[in-house]
């Protein structure tokens with residue numbers, strides 16, 4: 001009996017753990033609460049989209065920087081603000 005239960009249990013864990021961890025990491029990259037967002041994303045995977053498009057609370061080293069000219073957040077690999085053209089260091 002248990003050999004039939006175990007794969008189903010693993011599948012059940014995966015469909016909750018994977019979105020949970022991904023959502024938690026996305027939240028942490030945005031200076032937001034890892035636990036809150038991982039639980040939200042595990043229960044309601046639609047929150048993955050919500051947190052993905054969420055703006056960071058503050059600059060996160062290596063993840064997001066804030067434009068000093070217009071205040072928008074940009075991905076760390078982008079060197080120039082796509083909203084106003086302000087360079088990151090300048």
Ligand SMILES: [Zn+2]
Nearest residue numbers: 067070081084
């Ligand atoms: Zn800007």
